[in-house]
Amino acid sequence: MTPTTRRKFLGLAAAVVVTGAGGCAIGGADNNSSESSSSKSAPPLDKSRTLVAYFSVPETDDPDDMTEDEANSTHVVDGEVIGNTQYVAQLIGQRTGAELFRIETARELPRDHGRLEEIALDLQDAGARPKLKALIPNLDDYDTVFIGYPIWWYDLPMPLYTFLEEHDFSGKNIILFSTHGGSRLSGTDDAIAEALPDATVMDNALSISRDDMDGAETEVRDWLAGLS
Numbered sequence: 001m002t003p004t005t006r007r008k009f010l011g012l013a014a015a016v017v018v019t020g021a022g023g024c025a026i027g028g029a030d031n032n033s034s035e036s037s038s039s040k041s042a043p044p045l046d047k048s049r050t051l052v053a054y055f056s057v058p059e060t061d062d063p064d065d066m067t068e069d070e071a072n073s074t075h076v077v078d079g080e081v082i083g084n085t086q087y088v089a090q091l092i093g094q095r096t097g098a099e100l101f102r103i104e105t106a107r108e109l110p111r112d113h114g115r116l117e118e119i120a121l122d123l124q125d126a127g128a129r130p131k132l133k134a135l136i137p138n139l140d141d142y143d144t145v146f147i148g149y150p151i152w153w154y155d156l157p158m159p160l161y162t163f164l165e166e167h168d169f170s171g172k173n174i175i176l177f178s179t180h181g182g183s184r185l186s187g188t189d190d191a192i193a194e195a196l197p198d199a200t201v202m203d204n205a206l207s208i209s210r211d212d213m214d215g216a217e218t219e220v221r222d223w224l225a226g227l228s
């Protein structure tokens with residue numbers, strides 16, 4: 001796909017209907033959005049051995065004066081502006097009691113939507129692995145890691161590839177969640193399973209449209225119920 005065709009996703013996104021995610025058992029017929037066919041069961045979650053790691057780039061912190069692009073990438077909770085994926089991560093943290101770890105690049109990314117899109121595309125075209133601000137310091141303490149990210153240019157944000165490659169997830173259970181503007185998972189669940197051959201990547205990743213953030217609490221609740 002050329003950069004020119006990839007740039008069109010935002011226009012096309014509005015035409016994509018995203019189905020609501022009802023509660024479902026792993027591997028069940030009502031699978032949220034994963035295209036994987038294999039079925040893997042999640043063990044019961046032990047909150048002290050579970051981490052929620054997420055990447056999210058809210059494009060503003062001003063709740064009162066947002067452009068449409070900024071509103072698309074954010075959710076306001078009690079007057080505080082947070083990213084869509086950050087919001088879903090917080091909901092998972094609240095429901096499971098698990099700790100949160102924010103994945104951040106060493107070099108701060110721009111908040112301006114147009115510049116962020118350009119940089120994201122340049123990183124993708126270069127196959128870059130942007131340096132991260134920090135790695136999970138105590139990964140050994142966790143058996144299960146939720147990994148959350150927005151879809152960027154029909155793929156994982158390149159910092160996610162850095163994150164996957166710079167940690168040893170061997171033997172861990174990995175549970176994926178994502179937010180998007182119409183492209184759903186775009187095969188990112190398969191990309192992560194491929195990048196982590198020695199981990200167990202659950203096959204019912206949660207994928208929520210940025211247009212459905214108001215219903216995210218229910219979606220997360222039902223999805224988590226389907227994991228146990």
Ligand SMILES: Cc1cc2nc3c(=O)[nH]c(=O)nc-3n(C[C@H](O)[C@H](O)[C@H](O)COP(=O)(O)O)c2cc1C
Pocket residue numbers: 009013055056057058059072073074082083084085086116117118120121149150151152153154155179180181182183184209210
């Ligand atoms: C650089 C960039 C590229 C994006 N590419 C896509 C895309 O290919 N498909 C899609 O559905 N949404 C795309 N989006 C929209 C985001 O996935 C969506 O707004 C997401 O909820 C943002 O999450 P965040 O607020 O946690 O960063 C893109 C957004 C940005 C900033």
